[in-house]
Amino acid sequence: MITTVLIALVVTTALAGVPNQEETKRIIDHLSDVEHFKNEHHNKQYDHDAFLGEDQAKAFDQLPPEESKRRLGIIVDKIDGDSDGYVTLVELKDWIRYTQKRYIDEDVDRHWRQHNPSNDETIPWETYRKNVYGFMDGMDEKELQSDSNEAYTYSNLLKRDRRRWHHADADENDALNRTEFAAFLHPEENPLMRDIVVLETLEDIDTDKDGKVSLEEYIGDVYKPDSDDEEEPDWVKQEREQFTGYRDTNKDGYMDEHEVKAWIAPPEFDHAEAEARHLVFEADSDADEKLTKQEILDKYDLFVGSQATDFGQALARHDEF
Template sequence: MSTMKLLTSLVSLCVLAAVAFAVPAQEKRIHHHADLSDHAHDDAHGFQYDHEAFLGKEEAKTFDQLTPEESKEKLAKIVDRIDMDKDGFVSHGELHYWIKHRQRRYIEENVNKHWNDYDQNQDGKIAWEEYKNTTYGYYIDDEFHDIEDKARYKSMLTRDERRFKMADRDRDGIATREEFTAFLHPEEFDYMRDVVVQETVDDIDKDGDGKINIHEYIGDMFSPESGETEPEWVHTERKQFSDFRDSNKDGYMDADEVAQWILPGEVDHADNEAKHLIHETDTNKDQKITKKEILENWNMFVGSQATNYGEDLTKRHDEL
């Protein structure tokens, strides 16, 4: 449900480019089930959420570069892999397992991609100093003097340090691979719950009172153009805020209420997505789907050049 918001001389431009390259590898915003997608789950406006849940974020971008024929051909091969008992059907259990597998693989690949960048002494661990120096290094010594928005970068450093310390369970200033995974993907770890909530509040709370009012809540999702009529879904969100999000009816969402919003207990989003995909494509309503049913609804599962919601890629992966 959330909307993404997050960087005059030649020297300043160069510095900004360098910092932008080094800026933290972790999600800028942990908010609304980042393990699946940052896109709203709204099939009326496209299937990007479904694509990223089914394929994983990076592979979904790859499919966006294929022709429809190529996408369907690759999808058929994926279906064969999902059908683990080879009975010709994809059950809810098989689809749920596949989506969870894609989530885990995305996280593992993201950690692996960044590990060597930060483990400067190659000791199999990442110290806070290694991360800080690799990400901010020269700019810390210079107090970000050459950067136009230096307050923002100082804030990013503070935010990173808070998150790193929370991920560092034994408080030794050094992250193991598991702790570094918690740093990059705190939404996956129960002990990181407080930092997930705090960062969400920090991002949405514009007046700095530590709470989220209705205007901040809606403003995070919808910024109307001049003269634009407010869509119906925004009216629905206003009602959600007053009826459910603001549970104590004081006009704000505090940290506990934000936690209930973004970390709602035992909700299994992979399970919900598996149910959703089966419901939308199971034409004979037998609670399982065939390859034929999946391919007839291929654009719900994968993208293509014809349904390109993703960014251009410079290379393709031959296999998942």
């Protein structure tokens, strides 16, 4: 019965052009980029900040593989809510939701304290700007405009931050309260921020900056051949077909903002569920639609590398092991 439903689902999905596993992964990566972009750029800015240094030191990569597996095993027991020895899709999805929420709360807290040590009601834009981009004050215009240097990159980040700030500032007083600040830091989690996520994604892929995504840009986002005569792998051909067949719905050869939105942020898209499905699909070696601890440990790279689930970070937490 379940198999029939699933097969029906898979068939319908394929027909409707709903993302397959690879596509889902790509969407998740893009959504994570929107979030990670902020962290990277903060890391750079706060390079010498002891706090982030400490945070980095906790990075999961630094654990020996055996220790990571041991910790992953402990986490698997927690995910298996009814302790029947199997992790189901629902258990995995619930756990992903729980860790995502925890991660975001902690991340927002940390940045809130960083930009607002006296814990005022709001953070004014000017305070945030000075903290993050203050080092650009006094740089001359020419330096900021020249195409290749770091200052130019930062001035673009500043523009992007400014625009995102406006979107997050619901009461339009140019200062963000904690809720607004959470939307600013993690737009991918907030339906009200969907348009800005779509716009930033489009801009990232749109290398020639004409405001739309061509087929070449869409492919270039995920595939760069090592040499000119390299034969294109099948999955790239499939990506081309996805673009022409499903993404470019009005068949003008480009993805515009509406088409990018339908792709990356369809109204029914559930981040946690998509990631859970992806993980089950990849790790379920006997295809009974649930995962044993062994199946998870066998694919341990997949689980600890999973950005959306934040497994890596969960494993690196000190308080739980």
